[in-house]
Amino acid sequence: MEVDRDSSNDFLSNLSQELFMIRETGVREEGERLIELQIGPAHPGSGHMRILAWVDGDIVVRCDPDIGFVHRTIEKLSENRAYIKTIPLVERPSLLDTTPITIGYVNAVEKLMGIEAPPRAKYLRTILAEITRIASHFYGIGILAVFLGHSTGFMWAFGDREVMIELATMLTGARITYAYVIPGGVRRDMPQNFPDQVEKGLRYIERRLKDWEKLFLNNPVVERRLRDIGVLKPVMARRLGITGPNLRASGVDYDVRMAEPYEAYDEIDFMIPVAEEGDAYARGLVRFKEIEQSISIIRQAIKKIPDGDIISPQISRLFNPLMKKIYAETRRVKFPSLLATLKPPKGEAMARVEAGRGEALFHIISDGSTNPYRFRFVTPSFRNVILFKYLIPGHRVADIPAIYGSIDYFPPEADR
Amino acid sequence: MVYIGPLEIPGRLIYDFLHIFILPGFGAILVLVILIIWAERKIAGLVQLRYGPLHVSRRIGGALQLVADLIRYSLQEFIVPENVDKIAYLMAPALALLFAVIPIAFMPTAPGIAPPIYVEPNLLLILAVISLAPIFVIVTGVASDNKFAFIGSLREAFLMISYEIPFIISILSTALIYGTLDLYKIVEAQSKTFLGVLLNPFAALVAYIAILRITGRFPFEISEAESELVMGPYTEYSGLMYGVAMGIGYIKLYVYTLLFSIVFLGGWLPISSTGNIVFDYILGNIILLIKASILMLIAVFLRSVYPRYRIDQAVRLGWSLILILSGAAVAWSLIIHLII
Amino acid sequence: MSLRIVEEEMDPEIKELIEKGFDKTKVLKVSLPKPGAVVQRNVDALLTGFKYVVKPMRLTIDYPYKAVEYPEGYRGMFRVDDNKCVGCTLCDVVCPADAIRLVLKDKKKVPVINWGRCIFCYFCVDICPVEAFETTKYHDAVFTRFEDMLTTLEEFTKRPEDYVPMRKIGKRYKVVIDEYRGLRYEPVG
């Protein structure tokens, strides 16, 4: 397969050339002084991917991410499964940030079928989405900390994340893979003591963020390792199509919850943290500030949640008497048999969602049968993988894990 | 000033045996190193909201976990990869261990008793022997034919140079104050005037930071940085060799903190040489070990607070701040020498 | 072809369309703290670490000797009540992991589960029109052989605690979320 090179190729080589100049490393071509480091799939600093780094001394000259080790073929599988059976499948890749992804998929299905979740279900979805966003940000910060060698940051992140997972277990009944969102609403209602449990959990997290500040963010060694590392300029971030906190840390105030509000985000006022510097430290800081914003979102959502039923009347009118009784008593949504063999009308629908790591895109083309004809699912990490190629060259070997952790790149989510 | 010379022959032999094999020597190493590793994992557990080692010997908080690890290492089969320079690969950790342990024989650890090998300038001898150990760490890296090990040994070489020099300067600057190179006389000088730390705080600070770097403690754990270099120079080792390689860091920490507490904290100071030998020997060593283990606990606590530096930041810090501080230490000790 | 988007190249109409639509209040300006007072910040970090050595705040539980009791409605293992079951095979249709297989019991199709494939999403439990599945909060099963996970009909009708091999667990503790300590464990009565 001989690839003919023409104008577009020199463009991208100029792009990486320009990056070298920016970092004045003076290293140009690949001489024989180069070592090819395979920071492979089984390496404490690489996760389920292989980073091929051509290293001259301590400077990375060229970096090529080799991904696909945990490719689950979700798009191919979803073409042979009923619509509802894809919900647990879709939430598996970004295992920590499951609810925004299922909200996105279910929004696309709802747009296809033209049904709508009642307001209370929208609020419940928003609450669970923000709980998983906090858990996902803590995971990202934990990985960033352990890649810098800060084992306490790692353990603290997974400890505080545990509180959020306990809250989600009370609401949905599962620890991480909730499958809580179904077309037309949600499956369980909020238990009675849930609001004050949430309030206690959020106060604990706020108290802990002060300690995080002292031990991790203001730690001089952490700052030396992260400041001015992996500087992503706003223009480059926009050219490379980056999403999520990495984009907002470079000064671009783009957030799908603000751009195209879904669920209950337009009835809750919250802010998007945006930093200017765009280096690894700014990315970490933006994640901490987003945790604070998520806390205020959850508080407002818990206060403003309307009561009413949690499944759209189009689904609940198909309940048989036993299901109606169960739904009335325990507010647990039973599935009418139609849900298993859903046949949305022929057509296309697209939904966008702001997951923890960035914008996720869902596009379903249906041909009227029980299985979707084509389901396109783009995750935030798949759009951030290009950063490995253009951001890492010119840095040192020790900066590869620092940048990798600050991008909050999650290989299973990128491979889908 | 004559201090009590060597005892008659049989007493000498017994004391030498005790010195090397029981108290400040291998016995103390085995007990203290295991306790320090356990304390490090327990403190890290406390700071990180979890238990720390608990499963083995549950009642005493999992203290025997390290014994279990040692047994596991010794029973594990260690694989010698075949494209490895066999002799260097096998000898290097043993030699590194040897040169880390030898200085104990030169250190006086009890009032009124000479160390097994007594040489007039034994401070110089100790410094010379100690600075040999890192060379063998580099040999382990180069011998095992692995890119990560090679880069790890390069880093060890960089850091060795940039931190050994300030360490040696700061230790010698305190010797400058007392005007002698004999550790026993240093301790006696400290008993007359103030402790070394008070006399020359700069030297103490530089020496302590240099100890953190040489033994690979936390902000400077760069040559074995697992998130970049898997295990640095020891990537290709397994089984007992890996256990020894891991132990070298802690044994060096023990030896360096012994030296630090003799030079700066006055060794066995509160007690002076009383009548009978056995009482002096035991009490002197116990006090010295307490001071050394306090220093070790501090060094080990840093693991749960600091991440690791990047190699160029650590080297730049070494050449700039630490070197200047050690210069200040020498100047300060000159002034102090004139006053005392 | 330069790296930057050439702002001037953009269409004039688009430029004036863009200026219009965004309220700045929604953007929280995050400014990085200026690097200073290194010694003070070092001492801060050390004191914070030391605070936890002095006053430990353990979140973890000593698992085999103390176990966690999950909240109400936790999706654990379940069993089928074969006389309630009407053999509608909806559970087999809806199971996303194909973990359910149907067996004949006097001319009626009754489901049988493969614990190895089940992902505990409870789609089958929620779709069953006659509520034939009885759920428990029981989940710490320890299967030593793969075949034990493929249940037969009389196994699947028994309560999970009876036939599923279980690890010797100590006392059960309820998880309580606490403002100061995060997670606290209270012994279940």
Next chain:
Amino acid sequence: MSSQTSPQSTQMKKEDPDLKRFLEILNERTKDLNPKISIDKYGRAIYIEISNEKLHELAERLSKLGIDHVKSVTGVDYPSENKIELLIHAGSYLRTLRKYTIIIKSFLDRSSPKTRSLTDVWPSAEFQEREAWEMFGIYFEGHPDLRRLLLPEDFEGTWPMRKDFMIKTRRPGEVEGPWK
């Protein structure tokens, strides 16, 4: 249609001035490429159908209109009509335009799908095009380094995402008898 009014359906009903203005500019700029432009019923996705030769020209004009990045490049396989549809989602980070997503469709011949790579206009399409090539066989001329991204090196067989690449499926509902 659900009777309750909720955020999404209200947007559909009220007329969106920015959308009208943007469509005017879009039509005026791309008249000569005669694209087929349509809006979905929620007023947020703008579908543009265009022939494959003019696709690159459309991309350049769109990037001048502020559509600065590509969210997804993929294919949809229609074996019955013997063509593969190139499906491109492009979007904009700029303030008022970020509400909309441009969905560009263009049809390629199924036996040897070939198109010009968009990496020079939108560098964010580089990894997306690599995935589209390995899954559908759409060959992007001028792509800097078109090789496999997700599939393992030793994966042989046709392009996996095409309809003729069958995977084993199971028809639920029959009796398969006990395991043991």
